[in-house]
Amino acid sequence: MNQLALKSLSKSYGAFKVFDGLDLSADAGEIVVIFGGSGTGKTILLRLIAGVEEPTSGLIELDGMDVADVAPEHRNVGMAFQNFALFPHMSAMENIATPLQARGKAAAAVQAGVAKVAKLLKIDHVLGHAPRELSNGQKQRTALARALAAEPRILLLDDPLRNVDAKLRFEMRLELPRLLRQTGATVLYVTQDYKEAMALADRIAVLAGGKFVQVATPEDIYMRPATLSVARLFGDPAINTAETKVEANGSAVHVTLGGVKVAISSTHGGLAGRAVTFAVRPEAVMIQTGKATGLAATVMAVTPFNERTVLLLQSEGGWEFLASLPSSSPDIPEPGTTVMASFDPPGTHLFDLNTGVRLHG
Amino acid sequence: MAELVISKLDKIYRPSRKAPVHAVQALDLTVKSGEIVALLGSSGCGKTSTLRMIAGFEDVSAGSITIAGKPVHDLAPSARGVAMAFEAYSLYPPLTIGENMAFALKAAKLGSAETDAKVKAMAEMLEISAILNKYPVSVSGGQQQRASLGRALVRKADLYLLDEPMGQLEPQLRAILRGRIKHYLREHQCTTILVTHDQTEANALADRIAVKEGGLLQQYATPAELKARPANLFTGTFVGEPPMNVFDADVKADGKQVSFTIGGGNVLSYPASEFPAGLRGILARHPKLAIGIRPHALHLGDGPLKGRVTACQWLGDQTHVAVDVGGRTAVSVAHDRVTASAGSEMALSVAASDLHLFDPATGKAIAHGGEPA
Numbered sequence: 001m002n003q004l005a006l007k008s009l010s011k012s013y014g015a016f017k018v019f020d021g022l023d024l025s026a027d028a029g030e031i032v033v034i035f036g037g038s039g040t041g042k043t044i045l046l047r048l049i050a051g052v053e054e055p056t057s058g059l060i061e062l063d064g065m066d067v068a069d070v071a072p073e074h075r076n077v078g079m080a081f082q083n084f085a086l087f088p089h090m091s092a093m094e095n096i097a098t099p100l101q102a103r104g105k106a107a108a109a110v111q112a113g114v115a116k117v118a119k120l121l122k123i124d125h126v127l128g129h130a131p132r133e134l135s136n137g138q139k140q141r142t143a144l145a146r147a148l149a150a151e152p153r154i155l156l157l158d159d160p161l162r163n164v165d166a167k168l169r170f171e172m173r174l175e176l177p178r179l180l181r182q183t184g185a186t187v188l189y190v191t192q193d194y195k196e197a198m199a200l201a202d203r204i205a206v207l208a209g210g211k212f213v214q215v216a217t218p219e220d221i222y223m224r225p226a227t228l229s230v231a232r233l234f235g236d237p238a239i240n241t242a243e244t245k246v247e248a249n250g251s252a253v254h255v256t257l258g259g260v261k262v263a264i265s266s267t268h269g270g271l272a273g274r275a276v277t278f279a280v281r282p283e284a285v286m287i288q289t290g291k292a293t294g295l296a297a298t299v300m301a302v303t304p305f306n307e308r309t310v311l312l313l314q315s316e317g318g319w320e321f322l323a324s325l326p327s328s329s330p331d332i333p334e335p336g337t338t339v340m341a342s343f344d345p346p347g348t349h350l351f352d353l354n355t356g357v358r359l360h361g
Numbered sequence: 362m363a364e365l366v367i368s369k370l371d372k373i374y375r376p377s378r379k380a381p382v383h384a385v386q387a388l389d390l391t392v393k394s395g396e397i398v399a400l401l402g403s404s405g406c407g408k409t410s411t412l413r414m415i416a417g418f419e420d421v422s423a424g425s426i427t428i429a430g431k432p433v434h435d436l437a438p439s440a441r442g443v444a445m446a447f448e449a450y451s452l453y454p455p456l457t458i459g460e461n462m463a464f465a466l467k468a469a470k471l472g473s474a475e476t477d478a479k480v481k482a483m484a485e486m487l488e489i490s491a492i493l494n495k496y497p498v499s500v501s502g503g504q505q506q507r508a509s510l511g512r513a514l515v516r517k518a519d520l521y522l523l524d525e526p527m528g529q530l531e532p533q534l535r536a537i538l539r540g541r542i543k544h545y546l547r548e549h550q551c552t553t554i555l556v557t558h559d560q561t562e563a564n565a566l567a568d569r570i571a572v573k574e575g576g577l578l579q580q581y582a583t584p585a586e587l588k589a590r591p592a593n594l595f596t597g598t599f600v601g602e603p604p605m606n607v608f609d610a611d612v613k614a615d616g617k618q619v620s621f622t623i624g625g626g627n628v629l630s631y632p633a634s635e636f637p638a639g640l641r642g643i644l645a646r647h648p649k650l651a652i653g654i655r656p657h658a659l660h661l662g663d664g665p666l667k668g669r670v671t672a673c674q675w676l677g678d679q680t681h682v683a684v685d686v687g688g689r690t691a692v693s694v695a696h697d698r699v700t701a702s703a704g705s706e707m708a709l710s711v712a713a714s715d716l717h718l719f720d721p722a723t724g725k726a727i728a729h730g731g732e733p734a
Contacts, residue, residue, distance in 0.1 A: 165403075166559070170603055174672040174683045174690070178703060199674035199681075222677045235677050237536030282536075283678040301540040301547075303565035304584050306602045307657050307679065307694050310565070312540025322536055324678060326696040328657060335547070 002064070003028040003186040004049070004154055009058035011044055018044050019210040021058070026203075028153075031180055031187040033197040035233070036207035042190040045207070046156045049188065050077050062154060073102060078152035078185070082159040084143040086131040092142045093118075093127040099150040117145040120179065137168045148183055155185040161196060173199050194234045198222065206230050223346065228277055228356040231349060237282045237310055240321040243353060248272035255350075258317030262295050265345050275353035282310065284347020285323035287339045289331065294340035297321075299333045313341060363429035363442070363519040363552055365392040365415070370424035372410045384410040386576045388424070392520075395550035397543070399563035401600075402573035408556045409524065411573075415554065416445050416522055428519050444518035448525040450509040452497040458508045459484070459493035465516045483515045486541050488534060502529045507538075514545065521546070521553040527562055539565045560600045572596045588655070590734065594724035597653045597717060603681060603692045605653045609721060614644040619713075621652055625687020627666050635713035640733050644718075647727065653717035656681075656694040661701075664710025666691070673701040684709060 002025040009022040018041040026032045034042050047053040049060055051072035060067050067075055078099065086095050093114055100110040118124045121141040131139060140160060147155060161169045177200055180187050191197055197204050198218040205215040214226040225231035231239045244255040246268055253269050254261045255278045264278075288294065297313040300320075304310075309332050311323045323341065325332060333339055350359045372385035385407040392398045400408040413419040415426055417438030426434040433441045444465070452461045459480055466476040484490045487507040492500050497508070506529045513521060530538060543566050546553050557563050563570045564584040572579040572587070572595075580592040584600075591597035591605075598604050610621035610629075619641065620630040629652075633641060644650075661682060668686035680699040684691050684707045691709060701707060714730040726734035 166602065167604060174674065174681065174692070177674075178671060195676050198676050199672075218675070232533055236532065238533040281678070301543040303536070303539045303543055305536070305565060306561055307696075310536055310540065312537065312544060320537070322540065326657075335544070 002026060003030075003062065004188070005059075005061040005064075006049075007059040007061065009045075009048065009060065010056045011041065011048060011053075012056045017210055019207070022212055024205055024212065024215060026186050026188070028186055029181070029184055030202045031177070031189060031200055033201035033204045034188055034190045034207055035192070035194065035197045035204050037192060037233075040207045041210065042207055043158055046079065046158050046188060046190060049075075049154070050079050050156055051075050075154070076150075076152050077154045077156060078147035078150060079156040080143045080147040080158065080160050082162040084131070084139045084163070086139060086142060086146075088131050090130075091127065092123065092129050092131070092134065092138075092145075095131070095142055096127075096145045096149050099146060099152075103150055113149050113151075114145075117148045120148070120182065121145045136164050137172075140164050140168075140172075148185075151183070152185055155180070155183065155187045157187065157189045159190050159192065161191070161193070169193075169196075176200055194236070198234070206233065208233075224358070225349065226358055228279065228351040228358075231279055231351070231358075235281055237305075237322045237324060239279045239281050239349075240285070241277050241279045242319055242321075244276060244278050246271040246274050246276055246350065257295060258315045258319030260295060260315060260317045260319075262343075264343070264348065264350075268350060271350060271359055274350075274359070276359065277351040277353055277356070279349045279351060280321070280343045281347035282322040282324035283308075284344040285313075285321065286342045286344055287311065287323050287325065287333065288342070289333060289337065289339050292340040292342075294342035297339055297341050299335050299337045299339060302332065302335055311339075313339070315341075364394045365390075365520055365552060365554070366425075366427045367391070367411075367415070368425045368427075370411070370414065370426065371422040372407065372414060372419065373422045383576055385414070388578055390571055390578070390581065392552055392554060394552055395547075397546055397551075397553045397555065397566055397568045399555045399557055399567035399570045400573060401557055401560055401563040401570050403558050406573040407576045408558075408573050412522055412524055412554065412556045415441075415520070416443055417441055442519035443522055444513040444516040444520070445522040446510045446513035446524065446526050448528070450497070450502075450505040452505055452508055452512070454497055457494050457496055458489060458500065458504075461497070461508055462493075462512045462515055464512065469517070479515050480511075483511045486545060487511045487538065503531045503534070506530060510542075514542075514551075519552065521551050523553065523555045525557055525559075526555065528557075528559070542566065561602060564600070570600070572599060574599075590726070590729045591653070591717065592726055592734070594651060594653070594719045594726075597719070597726070601655060603656045603694060605655055605717070606659060606689075606691045607719075608652045608654075608686075608689060608691075610650050610652045612644050612648055612650050614641045616641075619644060621650070621716075623652065623666075623687060624689065625668075627668075627687050629665055629711065629716075631713040636728075636731050637733075640728055640731065643727060643733060647718075647720065649721055650727065651719040651721045651724075653719060654691070654711050654715060655717075656692045658711055658715035659691060659693040660710045661693050661695065661699065661707060664708050666709040666711075668707055668709070670701045670703055670705050670707050672703060673699060675699070682707070 004026040006024040010020045011018045096114045097110050100113045123141045206213045242257050254263045297315045301312040308324050309327045367390040370388040374382040402408045421434045462480045510526050571581045580596045587600045608623040610623045613620045622628045668684040672683040674681045680695045682693045718728040
């Protein structure tokens, strides 16, 4: 049975529709990431599930039961926020204890519960500190500990790594999945960082324009994005695009990139005549120098990008695109070099020019 | 374009009833004509104070700043020939985005046709053509930041100062704008100083990076040098994402082999021939070292290091695998997709040529890839 189900869930403030008709279900212990830009309603969705706001219409079911009439404190839900929201006048320990005390646990049980999560999150040594004495990382761990303390069935995490620095965010990204699995809770995790979403999620629900545009595994989202907007949200550098038309000449199929015809897989023959957005992931752009075939392009700039190197390329016809190579690749071309670019089919997609929907065949 | 020379520069803030803060200490830095230099460091490292002294918004406590051989540290900001993009954008609210960008060109008595052409080209490069007639308040933070950057770059100046110029940019635009801006700065041979806390940004744009920490310059080198030959543990772990793995090691070096014991019974052993005699002598005097290994140099699947996988995260174009080796987390980056389930055993290897050795007490580099630092 689903631990959590949203059925046609809608929320409006007056005439302003935040989202409309959301459907989502999560199995017990599943980590579902709600991914979307700012202002898409991700936080409001969590607040509806927590019970601190009411939906305009639709159902929220926890353990198969409609919880419309269940008060927040009886929903068995834990929540952590991006700004930590710790009580400033309480120590870390007192903060973590609040959900246990709210549930009327005896002092010994409260103490045992706090000790357990504090150990899990490696903050046992700062339990006596006030929030202002904690580093950002410790604050964030304290906020997580508080959310976990009462062993909720559902854990709602609202962009918990947003306000910590890059190094800590990276460490926590590696550590969180195991930690969350250990709790056994069903997790809804809100983020705007696609790497966090890919790293943590069993499934990702992409929220845009008040709808879930795609709900799928990280692999499906990245390799088979439902729409151009989903394709653009996942990946850094973002996917390259060009508006063009599919044309076929016998069994040869091509698109036109900056005025130059470029062959694509003949499996796209069925789309001949269709106006499309051609899209290729930067890591699927393959670069060769010398006597190679492909799209001739000039290297405009070489920008190292962590373990990879990004090339800004401009084709003969003026199409600008990026290629991303491992920094350890031999022969990374210098600016000004002419290279031949070709496109690896698994990272190449066609989307309908008007609707943005991914085209098959 | 012009050369910038900073010599023995000091900045001491003396807040009333508080201890003085020595924000910049005896900084020597030369930026060659047409070079792009990044001042990289976390908040409080003195990078913004340095930039503000160059621009003329702060007095220097001691030392000198020259641009094209001319001392400028006593000149008014407007007399220094410097164009600046501010972290907080600082656009003129009553002017449109286009007017903001044209402002300095008009002040320099450039003809309106030429001004329009320059603004138009810059707006296209920064993807703000559609908002040139809008006012700053009505556009997003990312757009304001691009406008502020455009306003600085469109000018003709001896020196360009960019303070956290890309921090607010929309993620989908960041990579392509980095490429375009780098190309533009090169084409126009702009001498540029970029201040940032983001090592990714610094590596992407700069010819050389000045790494600052605690008011002191830690290292001044090209991005490639910083990766291959970090001067100390701070630079080694600050530059690079995922960060360099660091292990404490017990060292044994003799005529036959060099070995590093890093806990949990894990020993990295190499034939002595991989280390020149001079370095073996140095190692013999350092029974304890910190070893740094870049994530891409830690190879999965075979080797002397044994551990259990704690995380395996595929991000589309790379996989990050974390392995618990003797109680420490080691991170490996692979450029293809790796599947390894949490809890499974994993062996790891690293070539002698990929080892960075540091003095654990001072943090100073001792050797990189088998060569003394």
